[in-house]
Amino acid sequence: MSIDAAPRNSTQLAPRLEHSAWLGWMEADPYPDLVAVSHGTDSPSGSAAVLSLVEEVARALDGITVHGAFVDVQRPRVEDLMASPTMNPGNRATLIPLLLSAGTHASKDLGAAAALRAGTTVAAPLGPDASLAAVMHRRLLQAGWVPGEAVIMACAGTTDPVGVNDCRTMAQLLAGSLQVPVTVAYISAEEPRLEDALAYARSHNPGRRTVVASYLLAPGHFAQMAAKCAPDVLSAPLLDSTQRPPKELVDIVVNRYHQSTKR
Structure with missing residues (x-):
């Protein structure tokens, strides 16, 4: 028996389905x-x-x-x-x-x-993100870092307190990946500046190489500034135009x- 049919000899009206007018296919919310x-x-x-x-x-x-x-x-x-x-x-x-x-x-x-x-x-x-520490780890090895050597992590620098804290958190993640001490330094805006951190490392650890991990997205002004500080080992930024991201x-x-x- 269909839903629209009434039983024989019955005066009860059968239930009816109400349908609103068809307005066409509704588009799904597009992806942003x-x-x-x-x-x-x-x-x-x-x-x-x-x-x-x-x-x-x-x-x-x-x-x-x-x-x-x-x-x-x-x-x-x-x-x-x-x-x-x-x-x-x-x-x-x-x-x-x-x-x-x-x-x-x-x-x-x-x-x-x-x-x-x-x-x-x-x-x-x-950032900060643990997977970025893995990328920096690889970049350091490519630059000639020897496991066990202490590292200075060079950030571009910011006056935003949250951004400064992000850099410190990233240094902790990198230290966990490398299993060595990692000191945060900044190329601009914040202290300690990279050149000062390198001078301190050279004076307090004579005979040891200075190693800098670039916490920079890509080659550019800040990467050039880091290179001018002339550390013994300087890793490349996270992105390299000659390699797949x-x-x-x-x-x-x-x-x-x-x-x-x-x-």
């Missing part, structure tokens, strides 16, 4: 665009290295629209991109800072850019996207 936001650099090798990371993320997130943008030096600036027709019209976005710690760019600049598009979120920076960095960006979108 991913905007990978880096600082920007005048260094051709640095910009190529960052671009390679963005392209690798786009491959890992097949089907998601991925853009690259900058807070300084290069274009498009993130605030210009958010207002441009390059973005999917009406779609939300997730801003992923390609920055290693908290600071003015990660908090104020990206927050202001996110406000230009409804529903846009800002993810956490890339480390899987660890790609995974962090992808995970930041999923965490931000809760998908």
Whole structure:
């Protein structure tokens, strides 16, 4: 018996199904665009290295629209991109800072850019993260570090207390990976400065090599400043334009996207 039929010899009305007018297929909420936001650099090798990371993320997130943008030096600036027709019209976005710690760019600049598009979120920076310690460990070995040697971790520097704490946390993670003492030093903005940390290490440990782990995303101004301090061993930044981006960095960006979108 169908649901619309009444039993024979019965005056009871059969139940009826009510259907609202068909309004067409409802579109699922689209995935937000991913905007990978880096600082920007005048260094051709640095910009190529960052671009390679963005392209690798786009491959890992097949089907998601991925853009690259900058807070300084290069274009498009993130605030210009958010207002441009390059973005999917009406779609939300997730801003992923390609920055290693908290600071003015990660908090104020990206927050202001996110406000230009409804529903846009800002993810956490890339660090601190244990997988970044693994990348720095490899870079140190490639540079000639000998296990057992103490290390100075060189950060770009920030006046943001949260960012300073992020660097200290990253140094603890690196010390755990290397199983040696790791001292934090800064190339700008914060103390101790890298050159002072190196001078202290040389005066208090004569005859021992000075080793610096670069906690920098890519080649550029800060990497050049670290090299001018002339440590005995200096590791390369996390990204190298001549190599494929480390899987660890790609995974962090992808995970930041999923965490931000809760998908």
